[in-house]
Amino acid sequence: MTVTAQTSRCPMHAASAADLFDSGTFATTDMHAVWRAMRRDAPVSWQSVGDNGFWSVTRYDDVQHVLRDHTTFTSEQGSLLNLLGKGDPAGGRQMAVTDPPRHARLREPLQRALSVKAVERDLPRIRSLVRELLAPMKDGGVFDFAAAMAAMPMAIIGSWMRLPRADWPALTRLTGASIAPEDPAFAGPGGPDRSLVRAHRELFAYFQDVAEERRTSPGDDLLGVLLAMSIDGERLAPSEIVSNCYSLLLGANVTTAQPPSAALLELAGTDMLADWAAHPDLLVSGVEEALRWSSPAQHFMRYARRDVRLRDVTVRAGDAVVAWLGSANRDEDVFPQPDTFDIRRRPNKHIAFGVGPHYCVGHTVARVALRVLFDELLTGFTDIEVAGEPVRLRSNFIAGYTSLPVTARGVRP
Template identity: 65%
Template sequence: MTTSPSSGRCPVSAPRQVDLIDPDLYLGDGAHEAWRHLRAHAPVSWQPVGDIGYWSVVGHADACRVLRDHGTFTSEQGTLLNLLGKGDPAGGRQMAVTDPPAHARLRGPLQQALSIKAVENDRERIRRTVTGLIGPLADGGTFDFAAAMAALPMGVIGAMMALPEEDWPRLTRLTYACIAADDPEFRLAPSPQATLRAAHRELFAYFQDVVTRRRLALGDDLISVLLTMEFDGRPLSPGEIVSNCYSLLLGATVTTAQPPNAAMAALAGTPVLDDWAAHPELLNSGVEESLRWASPTQHFMRHTTRDVELQGVRIPAGDPVVVWLASANRDEKAFTDPDVFDIRRAPNKHIAFGVGAHYCIGHTIARVTLRVLFAELLAGFTDFALAGDPVRLRSNVIAGYAHLPITARPRPRTESPRR
């Protein structure tokens, strides 16, 4: 039996211990090698971090159990490892760190605003955003696909929040500083911790100003929804509104930019992209596979509210438990040939958006955006090839790429598949 220090007995860690928090692990394929080993030998294991630590969960079934059982595994003490041992001051106020039933009351109005009907009304604007971003591919030169994709989420969620377009580049950079604070390219201060604090201060101050102005001129945007909704019979406080604006922005950035990057890095130079272009009926299944393959949010953290057992391992009440979504989405027990990018994969029970009550509220807008992107990309271009070494993000939060140089050529009109 494996136990944690909080149980008063010596911990037995997984064999061939790898520091899963180390951001350098995610610059290559080291994390997937470690997760593969853990799935086979220690699917639930104690991972020490100095004087503290956390329980690591790497299998698909166990991940689903943890994320679904909010009564046993609470979100309110923080959902990311950068809050390990610290707690989350937004707990109970921000939707992402509020447990049911209060979570549902916070989520309802925003869920309606992000319904498939509402999102479909934005499809043409999303298409214009996409074509503007990928248009330079037609020039035939080297194109940094990851840089273009980094701008995609803000072009969608920024418009839905009615944020000024001139602010989008700054907001994109600040958001990346939050999710990749260990990456020197996005560092705002001498250390990752100081970078996080600086990015948080700037983003929260920005949204405080936006919310103050928006209160005087309400519209049909997402911030106006937050300003006019009620929670437990009262309006949201200014702090709650700002916190949820930050959460919406962060979630959109994580879920939308990286699946196209992961797909391009894996498939450029292979016949798969042309195969996909020739079979537009595979658009949806290919998008879902890009989500599984990328698993852009690498982990979620929970804390146990009572003693619980997983895989025969006793986890004491109050301990942090980290679910590695990227590992669960490559679990051999849940997916046939999990290390193959299969545009025809069905069923595809990936958990890239999480599972349970905290299933990503922006999944609809992310899916519509990705479908529009891949449809335009595959219909408009062919002969995709890597034009240099991809540069991955140095982060244990987000799996993805900072730079992805590619080339392509416009697809002749006679070759364009019907959409």
């Protein structure tokens, strides 16, 4: 596949001619160098994909505009590049691909269930789960930090949905296959398309069975909220419940698993970890910097409802527009020294959780979990070093790692 320009559209500048549709690009390329060139030379640029294509938006202000303005840019035709030109069968039924006002009616009950008070009540359990995940690192041997972090979101959301603990590893694997079907860690027979279909089929069948079992006694967990939800006087259809369970699972894995690995890879073996450990008052600002730095959800896609101007480019009605969060969070016009990990960065107006109507519904849970994780890491371990080559995830959606070998010394029994 090649990156080309169409005569009616702005070409991708030669300095940044990277294939942003190919997931392999993100596993082998310095994407921040690519986005830096795009912000400078072609902040709104077109990439052809066969007979289709998409606009890339790379500057902070433009990304904010595309994600906030749901009247001009709809999410309901698909919000991820792997659905480019295919549409999304969940459009209008799944919260992530539903526009206001229906989106707000889906979101509000879940937002209440994920309130600060609810998360604070769950804090002891979250800390216990984090300590359990980090415990093997205390023996001083090589520890795959990224693999441990991959299990953390499921441990948290699994309890919030009252899913059996025995099911968590399989659900983690299936969610990974849904996010990155082209990655060798998740690819199965028949190639990535077949892997994606299998993962979706298994996850949807799982939640269909669980929802059916729970229908008579929903409970007050997240699945129970979906089962009890009514919009305009009508309960959610079974397919809507299943689709939103899938979306919650996906969202948890996107926001929580990757920031710790990205931060540790940057800080391990430097004085910055010791500096952070010596200043517990910087826990919150450091976590926000880890979110900005990693920008785990690299993009969200929208479709233009009408012709619209973005900078000096006309985006036509029906065109796909991809807002690159990973680029926006390193925009030099917003973040001084954007390529420096600064635990003291304030203000830090990152958009790692998105922006606008689709701002991550689970951001409170994710933030609390990450603060607990970094607190346990900084107070419980020292001499953290990278002990092998990290393996980057093959995905144009998630920025992250499937493996990060480290060694450390535990400072608590």
